[in-house]
Amino acid sequence: MTGRSFFDGVPFVPGEIAGREQALARRLLESGRLDYGEGAPRPSVLPASLVGQARAGTGLDDPDLRSALADEADPNRCAVFIALVEAALDNPESVPTPDLAAL
Numbered sequence: 001m002t003g004r005s006f007f008d009g010v011p012f013v014p015g016e017i018a019g020r021e022q023a024l025a026r027r028l029l030e031s032g033r034l035d036y037g038e039g040a041p042r043p044s045v046l047p048a049s050l051v052g053q054a055r056a057g058t059g060l061d062d063p064d065l066r067s068a069l070a071d072e073a074d075p076n077r078c079a080v081f082i083a084l085v086e087a088a089l090d091n092p093e094s095v096p097t098p099d100l101a102a103l
Contacts, residue, residue: 017078024082027089046084047094053087054080 013021055065058079068076088095 020082021078024085028085031089031092049091049094050084050087053090054083057083057086 051065054060055062058065058076060068060076060080064076065080068074068080071077
């Protein structure tokens with residue numbers, strides 16, 4: 001969700017998605033790799049393995065995946081970020097901690 005999501009009040013999040021977000025947040029916290037540092041850099045290059053897993057997890061093709069990453073208002077943005085973080089947590093050796101925190 002982005003700041004734009006709240007212009008008309010708090011958006012409705014279906015129970016299934018809210019549960020998935022809560023489970024993901026719990027995994028992030030339990031992994032010990034979550035960094036709340038100010039001004040954390042965004043990763044400039046995502047490992048191909050993560051992108052492939054995000055593509056598989058969301059069913060999006062490369063152009064749609066890139067669009068979701070580039071546009072905060074893209075309806076697929078949350079699904080793409082959730083898929084990327086889940087892939088990173090499933091394969092912690094593939095993503096340095098600063099890059100995981102930047103996601």
